[in-house]
């Protein structure tokens with residue numbers, strides 16, 4: 429298949445490489461030319477502009493930082509909607525607000541072009557290993573077209589519902605993850621304050637009702653678990669900045685729908701204080717080593 433892939437960053441580049449490995453023709457574009465060069469080194473083609481990349485493509489993937497980049501890339505002058513084939517399938521994998529996803533999908537529909545929102549879970553490791561989970565919003569028939577390609581980049585592909593529904597699932601999942609990570613950091617710090625060994629504490633809680641992904645798979649305490657960001661200075665992984673972005677999206681979603689999410693908002697405030705303290709670029713599990721962020725939130729709550 430002829431595929432265009434726009435946004436070749438931490439996630440997009442390894443995803444596009446997996447499509448190349450599966451034998452597809454991939455034309456890549458990134459506003460940072462060096463990123464596109466890295467795709468060319470893996471056997472892909474590059475284009476000088478987004479419109480040139482999508483012009484002949486049967487399927488267009490985008491993996492961009494945030495909603496404003498997605499709006500600009502699709503609906504901006506000379507963008508994807510202006511240049512894509514009328515029979516193309518457009519798949520946005522970025523994490524953005526459901527309302528923005530619906531807006532772009534409606535603009536695509538107005539031109540008769542099929543579009544899916546397909547945000548992912550699984551991080552850079554999942555993108556490299558082709559084991560991502562895709563949460564897809566849009567028509568089932570369009571997902572059936574995309575599925576063989578998504579299965580080259582992920583091992584779980586779920587239809588969530590109508591346009592924007594993939595983004596709703598992603599928002600709910602990451603709000604819960606942020607809350608779980610914050611709670612896991614608190615529980616570990618409390619046990620350590622009593623002199624307990626964090627590895628033993630984690631092992632016992634992992635076989636008890638406090639068990640969760642942050643504790644068992646992504647332990648935030650350095651030295652408890654090999655191979656996780658906490659055991660390599662909180663480098664790599666999923667940044668505090670991206671978690672903060674997702675918690676802000678969840679808070680906006682809660683306001684838009686009139687849903688009370690006090691824990692989600694507190695997690696957002698914790699991560700805001702953590703980022704303000706200089707940890708924006710560190711993995712989000714670094715909240716563990718920042719009790720000052722927790723103290724700042726307590727002071728704010730009074």
Ligand code: NAD
Pocket residue numbers: 434435436437438439440457458459460463478491492493494497500501521522523524548549550551552665666667670
């Ligand atoms: P990134 O910043 O590494 O990559 C984004 C890339 O998009 C950059 O290379 C940037 O130059 C490029 N870009 C920006 N505007 C563009 C445009 N108009 N046209 C073409 N390229 C453009 O970000 P990332 O970590 O790859 O994340 C991408 C998306 O995936 C985000 O929405 C993020 O929330 C989501 N996500 C990330 C992770 C993760 O662990 N990193 C996990 C799940 C979801």
